[in-house]
Amino acid sequence: MAQVSSKGSCRVTAAGVSYRAATAVSDRNVITASGLAPVAFAVEIFRALAPASSKEIAAYEALYARGFVADFKELETAFAG
Secondary structure (H helix, E strand, C coil), X not given: CCCEXXXXXXXXXXCCCEEECCXXXXXXXXXXXCCCCHHXXXXXXXXXXXXXXXXXXXXXXXXXXXXXXXXXXXXXXXXXX
């Protein structure tokens, strides 16, 4: 069994394989996520496709991550500016 050591937010195994303990990760045009994190996966895709729209993407992420109706106001503000 490979040993795992921690380096910041990444973990490196004895075989040199690294991974991050996160719901979604992107690196060098590869995006991956847990099957339980479709919103986080979509957010990473949107960030890769439209990096200039970070304010709007963050508003959508807040809306779907928390599911609050109050976040609609935040979304309106993001698109109004």
